Amino acid sequence: MAEVKFVNVSKVYEGGVQAVKDVDLTVEDGSLLVLVGPSGCGKSTTLRMVAGLEEVTEGDVYIGGRRVNDVLPKDRDIAMVFQNYALYPHMTVYNNMAFGLKLRKYPTEEIEGRVQQAAELLEINELLQRRPRELSGGQAQRVAVGRAIVRHPQVFLFDEPLSNLDAKLRVQMRVEIARLHERLGATMIYVTHDQVEAMTLGSKVAVMKDGYIQQIDTPMELYDHPVNKFVAGFIGSPPMNFMEGQLSRAADGVRFTAEDLQLTLGDELASGLRGHVGKSVYLGIRPEDIHDSAYFSDVDPANVKTIRAEVVEPLGSETLVYLRGGAQRRDIVAKFDARSTPAVNQDVRVAFDVTKAHVFDGDSEESLTRARELGRVG
Amino acid sequence: MSKVSEGRGAWFLKHAYLWAMLALIFLPFYVMLVVSFKDNTQFYNRTWAPTWPLHWGNWLEAWDTVGVYIANSVFLAVTATLITLVAAVLASYVFGRYRVPFGDLFWAGLIVLMLMPGVANLIPLFNLMKRLTLLNSLLGLSVVTAAGGQVFCLYVLRNFIEDMPKEFFECARIDGASHLQQVIHVVIPQCGGIISALAIMQFVGAWNSFILPLITIRDTELLPLAVGLYRLQGAYVKQWGPLMAAYFISAVPLVILFAFTMRFFIRGISEGAIKG
Amino acid sequence: MARERVRFSQIKRYWPLYAMVVPTLVLVGLFMYWPAVSGVWHSFYRWDGDEVATYTGLQNYGRAFTDPKFGYAFVVVGILFVASLFKMIPSIVTAVVIHRITSDKARYLYRLLFVVPMVIPWMVVLLIWKFFYNPIVGLLNSVLNTTHLMDVLVWANAWLVKAGIVDSAAFVANKSPAWLGDPDLVLPALIFWGFPWIGIIGVLIYLSGLEKIPRSVYECAELDGVGWFRKFLYIELPLIATQVRINLVLMIIGVLKGYGLILVLLGDDGGPAGRGLVPGLYMYYNAFIRREAGYACAMGILLFFLILALTVINNKLVRVEK
Numbered sequence: 012m013a014e015v016k017f018v019n020v021s022k023v024y025e026g027g028v029q030a031v032k033d034v035d036l037t038v039e040d041g042s043l044l045v046l047v048g049p050s051g052c053g054k055s056t057t058l059r060m061v062a063g064l065e066e067v068t069e070g071d072v073y074i075g076g077r078r079v080n081d082v083l084p085k086d087r088d089i090a091m092v093f094q095n096y097a098l099y100p101h102m103t104v105y106n107n108m109a110f111g112l113k114l115r116k117y118p119t120e121e122i123e124g125r126v127q128q129a130a131e132l133l134e135i136n137e138l139l140q141r142r143p144r145e146l147s148g149g150q151a152q153r154v155a156v157g158r159a160i161v162r163h164p165q166v167f168l169f170d171e172p173l174s175n176l177d178a179k180l181r182v183q184m185r186v187e188i189a190r191l192h193e194r195l196g197a198t199m200i201y202v203t204h205d206q207v208e209a210m211t212l213g214s215k216v217a218v219m220k221d222g223y224i225q226q227i228d229t230p231m232e233l234y235d236h237p238v239n240k241f242v243a244g245f246i247g248s249p250p251m252n253f254m255e256g257q258l259s260r261a262a263d264g265v266r267f268t269a270e271d272l273q274l275t276l277g278d279e280l281a282s283g284l285r286g287h288v289g290k291s292v293y294l295g296i297r298p299e300d301i302h303d304s305a306y307f308s309d310v311d312p313a314n315v316k317t318i319r320a321e322v323v324e325p326l327g328s329e330t331l332v333y334l335r336g337g338a339q340r341r342d343i344v345a346k347f348d349a350r351s352t353p354a355v356n357q358d359v360r361v362a363f364d365v366t367k368a369h370v371f372d373g374d375s376e377e378s379l380t381r382a383r384e385l386g387r388v389g
Numbered sequence: 390m391s392k393v394s395e396g397r398g399a400w401f402l403k404h405a406y407l408w409a410m411l412a413l414i415f416l417p418f419y420v421m422l423v424v425s426f427k428d429n430t431q432f433y434n435r436t437w438a439p440t441w442p443l444h445w446g447n448w449l450e451a452w453d454t455v456g457v458y459i460a461n462s463v464f465l466a467v468t469a470t471l472i473t474l475v476a477a478v479l480a481s482y483v484f485g486r487y488r489v490p491f492g493d494l495f496w497a498g499l500i501v502l503m504l505m506p507g508v509a510n511l512i513p514l515f516n517l518m519k520r521l522t523l524l525n526s527l528l529g530l531s532v533v534t535a536a537g538g539q540v541f542c543l544y545v546l547r548n549f550i551e552d553m554p555k556e557f558f559e560c561a562r563i564d565g566a567s568h569l570q571q572v573i574h575v576v577i578p579q580c581g582g583i584i585s586a587l588a589i590m591q592f593v594g595a596w597n598s599f600i601l602p603l604i605t606i607r608d609t610e611l612l613p614l615a616v617g618l619y620r621l622q623g624a625y626v627k628q629w630g631p632l633m634a635a636y637f638i639s640a641v642p643l644v645i646l647f648a649f650t651m652r653f654f655i656r657g658i659s660e661g662a663i664k665g
Numbered sequence: 666m667a668r669e670r671v672r673f674s675q676i677k678r679y680w681p682l683y684a685m686v687v688p689t690l691v692l693v694g695l696f697m698y699w700p701a702v703s704g705v706w707h708s709f710y711r712w713d714g715d716e717v718a719t720y721t722g723l724q725n726y727g728r729a730f731t732d733p734k735f736g737y738a739f740v741v742v743g744i745l746f747v748a749s750l751f752k753m754i755p756s757i758v759t760a761v762v763i764h765r766i767t768s769d770k771a772r773y774l775y776r777l778l779f780v781v782p783m784v785i786p787w788m789v790v791l792l793i794w795k796f797f798y799n800p801i802v803g804l805l806n807s808v809l810n811t812t813h814l815m816d817v818l819v820w821a822n823a824w825l826v827k828a829g830i831v832d833s834a835a836f837v838a839n840k841s842p843a844w845l846g847d848p849d850l851v852l853p854a855l856i857f858w859g860f861p862w863i864g865i866i867g868v869l870i871y872l873s874g875l876e877k878i879p880r881s882v883y884e885c886a887e888l889d890g891v892g893w894f895r896k897f898l899y900i901e902l903p904l905i906a907t908q909v910r911i912n913l914v915l916m917i918i919g920v921l922k923g924y925g926l927i928l929v930l931l932g933d934d935g936g937p938a939g940r941g942l943v944p945g946l947y948m949y950y951n952a953f954i955r956r957e958a959g960y961a962c963a964m965g966i967l968l969f970f971l972i973l974a975l976t977v978i979n980n981k982l983v984r985v986e987k
Contacts, residue, residue: 509965
């Protein structure tokens with residue numbers, strides 16, 4: 012059983028910097044959890060506490076049911092893959108992979124067997140006698156993963172392993188790691204700042220900010236039902252559009268008024284929002300929910316507006332349109348249907364699919380619509 | 390540098406300047422060489438131009454005297470460099486990775502030591518060596534030289550290790566490496582360049598060491614090169630040929646060392662200058 | 666990069682680390698700290714270097730302040746330092762010229778050639794120069810005579826004496842000037858030493874600094890039509906000046922501490938009439954020849970404080986730079 016559990020864990024550095032605050036986390040045996048967030052959010056620190064490379068200031072960490080706060084890294088039965096591979100430059104690939112086993116005095120046949128097995132899994136058999144400096148980035152990363160595999164650890168830890176690779180290689184390796192997880196069925200914790208990696212790899216994703224876990228959920232839940240403005244803006248690309256404004260009562264529901272834009276939020280949304288009428292809020296709406304009105308008709312006419320398109324980026328599969336922002340807000344990014352071809356600096360008729368919008372409290376930035384959403388679903 | 394704007398005049402000036410400088414720099418060696426083949430009569434008659442017959446015997450005579458000194462210096466330089474580096478690499482690993490109690494105090498003390506004029510401490514050092522029976526011994530001299538070399542090596546190495554990405558060490562830790570193993574498998578391979586440069590610097594420094602051997606070594610057979618030559622020019626006041634030959638021979642070992650290691654040294658200096 | 670803290674209480678867990686520091690601690694503690702402490706202690710005593718030691722309080726220090734030779738030694742150091750500033754010029758020029766060589770192969774060749782002299786043991790270089798300065802068989806006098814520069818010097822000497830500016834009889838017809846034996850010639854000899862003053866380490870360091878200047882800067886200057894001298898002035902000189910400024914105090918300290926050169930060239934008393942005396946040499950002389958080790962220690966402490974003050978100033982300056 013290789014479950015990893017954090018109970019009330021905090022980490023404070025000397026000098027008072029609190030990197031991790033009161034984290035409660037459970038990684039089920041055999042699952043892949045992704046820790047994602049901007050730089051400095053505490054995700055790496057959390058990972059390193061599992062590894063034993065950082066001391067736990069408060070709380071308990073359990074691996075496989077055993078409390079490991081005071082256990083040395085080498086005795087925790089974990090393996091780690093680092094961002095810059097950290098291969099021993101003076102050893103061959105084979106020896107790099109075998110090093111940990113040799114130090115633990117495993118018999119040679121056993122070592123041989125394990126290394127060959129891992130090499131086959133990662134398709135690096137021909138590289139076994141090479142030195143690290145002769146390897147490409149992708150190959151080196153695979154060796155680093157292989158080095159972790161041969162240890163047959165209870166838990167695999169990945170610290171932003173793909174950050175040093177170029178974009179294309181990153182996509183390739185991402186798929187390989189996902190496949191690896193399938194094959195091995197081991198418990199894995201994966202840290203990244205890239206939300207695309209998080210969405211594609213994790214069975215569960217934990218979004219962190221400023222040392223706190225904001226939300227742990229499956230990728231789709233994070234996308235559809237973010238718990239606050241930060242998570243909403245972090246997940247999804249291009250990111251969600253936010254507009255600051257006021258809520259007011261209207262005959263057909265609740266009206267949202269931003270500086271020069273007014274949207275009518277229908278009955279379904281309105282029910283949960285009445286308590287916030289008159290207060291300032293953020294309205295969040297994803298680019299994929301803003302359409303060219305010519306190609307989207309299922310919308311309240313009140314929510315079709317005429318806005319100038321400033322920049323148009325045809326991507327082939329869709330068209331990104333940057334609609335003019337006002338003095339106090341940024342451009343609104345919209346993902347139009349690929350067939351739509353607005354001209355630059357021309358007005359466009361834009362349809363806002365308000366049923367998919369999220370509203371966030373102006374101060375706490377917490378979602379005001381989520382509870383309703385979940386209630387409706389559940 | 391744009392080749393288009395290069396005038397012939399500029400090209401000529403640059404190269405002429407460099408060759409002129411080189412000529413001036415190499416003049417002493419030319420002198421050494423020429424004089425080394427003369428006997429005293431030739432020397433006093435025509436000091437600077439080559440004279441025939443060439444007295445090869447001067448060289449044999451020189452070797453007889455200076456050979457011992459060279460052997461001594463080799464021993465001294467090698468031993469001192471080894472001791473210096475072993476101690477410095479181990480200690481800088483500790484200082485670079487961990488904060489040891491009183492560590493900062495120790496470092497402040499090192500900086501202070503660097504500023505002290507060594508000569509004031511010579512007599513107490515001499516007494517200390519006497520009490521430890523390290524006088525008149527090349528091994529004793531190596532140990533003391535190694536002590537002197539610690540400061541610089543520690544400083545450079547510690548900065549290097551501090552700047553190394555932690556991952557290398559952490560990976561080794563997770564693999565189960567002990568501290569010593571981490572030094573062997575992480576520090577030495579990664580810092581090979583700077584360690585080589587330091588080794589060369591220590592070697593040359595020990596090779597040139599003069600004051601300390603001057604006051605601690607009594608037996609002529611134990612003298613290292615610098616002191617030996619110094620004493621020689623008093624004794625050999627009239628025998629210029631063998632003297633020059635001796636000087637020339639003294640330069641050979643370092644030439645060999647440099648022929649093999651120059652690449653490391655230049656790279657090491659550049660790296661050092663960057664970190665600087 | 667945060668370093669892990671090692672607590673003394675957890676010595677059982679951290680013992681390998683403590684063990685690894687032991688060799689350095691023993692070496693430095695025994696052979697550097699102890700003699701330094703002992704030096705400070707003995708500066709308050711009259712000591713012959715062996716056993717005899719009588720407490721004299723601050724007497725040694727007082728003596729140092731009133732000792733004319735000690736003061737003169739600093740004058741010499743000052744002169745030598747200023748001279749060494751000028752002596753940096755050939756290294757800089759050489760570095761720049763090498764840097765401007767277009768062919769990569771040629772540059773490598775020159776670097777190689779200039780590095781070779783570094784290989785010569787320092788003592789050999791010194792002794793060769795001592796040989797050059799020899800009044801009878803030395804190269805310097807031969808060259809001066811052959812090129813008739815000697816006649817110029819003799820003429821200049823006579824003229825200066827007649828004008829009342831100079832009092833010496835260093836350059837007199839038919840007499841070979843004793844560069845290391847004539848009190849008036851000692852300082853010039855020390856300054857002239859090392860001609861053409863191209864220090865290899867300096868050249869290499871300047872070169873590596875120059876090589877970091879991006880090509881684009883030169884190309885930009887080309888497009889602007891900047892001539893080669895101006896290029897030097899605006900691109901290369903500022904860089905070298907920065908390096909020099911950073912190293913300046915280190916240089917001063919080096920000159921203050923050094924005395925081996927003088928010892929070899931002039932002997933342990935600073936040469937004829939002690940004209941070449943430097944502080945380090947004076948300390949050596951007192952400690953080993955006159956057996957007044959306590960006095961030497963006191964001078965050493967004073968010198969240390971001077972160096973300390975200079976270093977502090979240097980740090981402030983360097984911080985201002987940054």
